[in-house]
Amino acid sequence: MPEGWAVCQLDSIISYEQPTPYIVKSTDYDDTYTTPVLTAGKSFIIGHTNETNGIYEKLPCIIFDDFTTDSKLVDFPFKVKSSAMKILQVKKDINIEYIAMFMSITRLIGDTHKRYWISEYSKIEIPIPPQNEQDRIVKKVRLLLSRLDEIMENL
Incomplete structure (x- = not known):
């Protein structure tokens, strides 16, 4: 490892929250509503709701699908469709976009319908460079994207 870099398990730098308080009550979506x-x-944004309670606003965060291990960086208030995900927060001294990029290319594919965050995914090791190097990456x-x-x- 280069000097100043460390290897950490995801669960040592990420905390997770169950999405239950943020689950949408009605699936009567309409694009004129404001909350995604x-x-x-x-599909990521599956609709918009007019519900005003239980909107997640501790941003930015990463949403993680507990069954498919898909993840997305989110920087706007939202509600969720189901409890089959975790809402992740990264420690303050780590660039959340760096972690989101790592997670977007790190997938576990299983043949079972189990929840992956606690049992496996959170145990994945990630190289963590110094803050300025995270920002540079x-x-x-x-730029490349x-x-x-x-x-x-x-084309």
């Missing part, structure tokens, strides 16, 4: 309802899967990945988007648009 999220799932950690590919995030900036570079953003932006360039890829431009290339895809021009």
Whole structure:
């Protein structure tokens, strides 16, 4: 490991919260409503609700699908569709976008319908560079992804 880097298990740098207080009560979604309802899967925003109670606002955070191990960085208030996810917060001295990028490429694929965060995923080790290096990596990945988007648009 380079000097100043450490290897940590995810559960030592991330705390999780059950989404139960933030589960939407009605699935009568409408795009004119203001609060998005999220799932950690590919669809991500599955609708909008007019419910005003139980909106998650401790941002940014990462939502993690406990069955598929999909994850998404979220920087806006939301409600969730179901309890099949965890809401993750990263320790203050670690760049949450760095962790989100790592998690977006680190998937566990299982053949069982079990919850993965506590049993397996939280035990994954991640290299943690110093804060300035985390920020540099995030900036570079953003730039590269932006360039890829431009290339895809021009195909």
